[in-house]
Amino acid sequence: MITKRDRVVIIGAGVTGTAAAKVLLEYTNVSQVILIEKRSGVAQVNSHPLNNAQTSHDGSTETNYDLGHALRIKPSATALRRYAVSKGDPKLFQKTLRMCLAVGPKEVLLLEKRYREFKPHYPDLHLAYREELARIEPKVVEGRDRSEIISALVSTEGFIINYQELAKHFLADAERDPRFKAVFNSSVKKIVRRDDLYLIQTDSFTISADVVLFASGPYSLLFAQQLGYGTDYAILPVAGSFYSSGEFLRNKVYRVQIEGMPFAAIHGDPDILDMRDTRFGPTTKPLPLMERHQYGTSKDFLRLPLLSTLRGLGSLLKIIWSKQLLTYVIKNILFDLPVIGPALFLREVRPIVPTIRYRDLKLRRGAGGIRPQIVNLKTQELEMGDATLVGENAIFNTTPSPGASVCLGNAHRDAKKIVGFLGPDYYFDEDKFQRELGELPKSA
Template sequence: MQEKHYEVVIVGGGISGCALLYTLARYTDIKSIALLEKYEGVATLNSKGTANSQTIHCGDIETNYTLEKARKTKRTSDMIIKYGLQHGYNEKFMFQGQKMAMGVGDEEVEAITQRFETFKELFPYLEFFDKNTLKEIEPRVIFDENGNERPENVVAMGVKSGVYTTVDYGAMSNSFIENAKKEAKKTCEVYLNSEVQNITKVGEKFYIRTANKLSLSADFVVVDAGAHSLWLAHKMGYGKDMGCLSVAGSFYLTKQKLLNGKVYMVQNPKLPFAALHGDPDILADGCTRFGPTALAMPKLERYKGMRSFPEYLQTLNFSKEIAGILFDLFKDSEIRNYIFRNFAFEIPGYGAQLFIKDARKIVPSLRVEDVYYAKGFGGVRPQVLNKTEKKLMLGEASIDSGDGIIFNMTPSPGATSCLGNAERDAMKVCEFLGKKFDEKKFSAELVD
C-alpha cells in the first residue's frame, strides 16, 4: 500500500481529537490532516452521551474547583457554547437548564454560602437558594417519601434558567468532523477501524502503524486517545515518570423524571473523584441519572472485555513509587472505605440498596424500586500517577515531547475543555511547523 503523508495526524476520535481536527481545519493554514480512530465510529467510548454526565463543567457548581481553575474552565466552556450557537446546535444537542450545587447539614451549608459569595462575581447569574426556594424549584430534594420536610439545613447555589448546562458530547464530536470537512481547500480524512499500534520517528517524519495495515506518515502527531495516550507515549519512551490508574464511573437511572435540573453535591476534598450528582438524562427522556461511582478496574476501556488488560499493566508502570502512591491512598480510611463501597455498588441487587443510601442525600424519598443499574453506561477516566512527585495528579495531563508529538490524557472536564485544549495544541503545532494559527478569527468566533 502506498504511504499517505499528512502535515498532522491525530490519534483518537473522541471529542478531544475531533475538536482538534475542526480547529486545525478552520483556524490554521495547515492543508492536510488525518484522524485515526480504532473503532467503527467516533465518540464510541468516553465521549459517548451515555458514558458521561453530559454536563458543561464551567466551574460554577463544581465545588472541587478553585476560583482560579473556574476562571480558566469558564473560558473553555464558553467556547463550546459559542460553537454550538454559531452552528445552530442549541436545542438539538446543546440545552439550557436548571443547575445547582447543594449543601446538606450545617458544615456544607456554610461551605456553599461562602462559595456563593466568592464565585458570584465570576458567574453573575448565580443565585442563592434557601430551603423555601428549593421547595418550589426542586421539591424532591427537600421532601421525604411521606411528604415531610427533611430535618437538615439545606441551601444551594445555582441558576434556574437561561444558561446552557447540557451537551451530548458524542453528537458534538460528529459535528466537529462534519464541519472540518466543509472547510475549502483542506484535506480532512477520518480513518475508522484503524487502531494505532506503533508510532516511530525517522528523520523529520513520524510513521504510524495500524492494525489494519494503513501506511501513514506525518510531520506532527497529536495523540488524544484517553488512557491509551500514555500507553503510546511509553512505547516511544516518553512519560516514564507517570503511571495510569483507570477509574470507571457507573450510573443508576430512575424510571421517571425526579429532578428538574442538575443537582451537584459538595465535594469531599480528600476524594479525588467527582461527588455524587443527579442529572436529567437527555438520552433517556429526562429521567434522572445518579452517579458517577468510582470503580478502579484493570483495563483502559470499558465494555470491551479484557482486551486492554495487558496495555493497562504496561500503562500502570508499576514501581515502588507507584506502590507508594497507592499505599498512601489506601491507608486513609475515608478513601479506602469509599473505594470498597464503590465496588459494592456493582453487586447486582445489593448494590442498588447500598447506592440508594448515598443518593437519598439528594432525593430523600428515593426507593430501591425507583432505580436500576444503568447497564452499558459510564466510561473510564485515566487518573495519572506522578512518580516524581509521588502523588495522584488531578485533572488533565499532557506530554509535549518538543519534537513534534504531543500525548494528551483528558479525564473530566476534558469534554468541556475540548476546544480550549485544541487551541493550545493547534498553536503548538503551528509554531513547530512554521504555520499560521488565526487567533483573530478563533477569538471572534469562540472567545470574544
C-alpha cells in the same frame, strides 16, 4: 519545488480529536490533517453519552475546584457553549439549571462563602433556599425534614451536552475542508520517530506525520512512553457507573464535595437521551482496563507502569493510604453488585431526593466509562484534571474528567502549539477564534 512538510495526524476521534481537527482546519493554515480512529465512528468510548455525565463544567458550582482552577477552565466552557448554541440542535444540548446542593449548616455556610467569592466572575450564579428550591427542583425538598437546613448554589448556565453529537458536528465541520481526511476502523499499533518524521503503523497501513496529536484517552500515555516521554506517569483507571431512576429531577443537581476526596461526589440529572429519566452517578471504581467493558484492554493497561513496576505499586498504595480511599473504593465496588448495590447507593441518593425508593434505582449495565486519572510516580500523587504531555512535534492528551468540557480549549491550545512546531510560515488566527468562540463582550 518546495514540498510542504506539515502533515498533522490526530489519533482518536472522541471529542478531543474531532475538536482538534476542526480547530486546526478553521483557524490555521496547515495543509493536511488526517484523523485515525480504531472504531467505526466518532465518540464511542468516553465521549459517548451513556458513558459520561454529560455536563459542561465551568468551575462555578464544582466545589472540588477553587477559584483559580475554575477560572482556568471557564474560557473552554464558554467556547463549547457558544459552539453548541450556534448549532441550535436539541440532540446536541439542553439547557437547564446546574446546582450544587448543600445539606446542613456547615455546607450551607460553605456555599455562601463560595457565592461571595465566585459571583464577581460568574454573573449567572445565585443562592437558592428551601422555598425557591421547592419551586425549581421540587423532589429535592419533598419529604425532607423541615428542620434540615438546605440551600443551593445555582447557575442558570446549566448545559447538558451529548458529547458524541458534538464530535459529529466537529467532524462534519472538518469534512467540509478538502485538507482533511478521516480514516475509521484503523487501530494505531506502533509509532516510531525516524529522521524528522513520525511513522505511524496501524493494523492496515503505515503513514508518516510531521506532527502527531494523540487524543486516544489512556492510550495517549502508552504511545508517549513508546517514544520515551512521560515515563514518570502511570494511569489509575477509575470506572464510573450510573443508575437510572425514572423521572425525578429537572436540572443538574450536584452535592458539595466530600472534603479531601479527589473524586466528585455523585449527582443526579436528566439524561439527554431521555430527559424523563434521571441518572444518578457516577460511582468511583478502579478497574485494570484502558476502556470500560473491553476486557482485552487489560493487557495494554499492564504495559503502563502502575501495577507492573515497584514504584507504580508504591505510588498506588500511598495514594490509597494517604487519601483514605480504601473504604470509599470498597463501597463504590459494592454499588455495582445486584441487590446490595442499589440498597447502599440509595443512601447516597437520598440526601438529593429524600423520597426515592429502593425499587426506583436500576443500575445501567454496560454503561459508564473510565476516567484515566494520572499518577505522578515521582511525587506519588494523583494529578487531577486533564493531562497533556508535549514532545518533539508531538502532543499527548489523556483527558480524565472534565476532558469533554475543555475539548475546544484544548484544541485551541494544541493548534497554537502545532503551528509553533511547524515554524514561522504557519499561523493561528486568534482574532477569528476569539470572535467566534471567545468570551462575549459584556454588552452583548
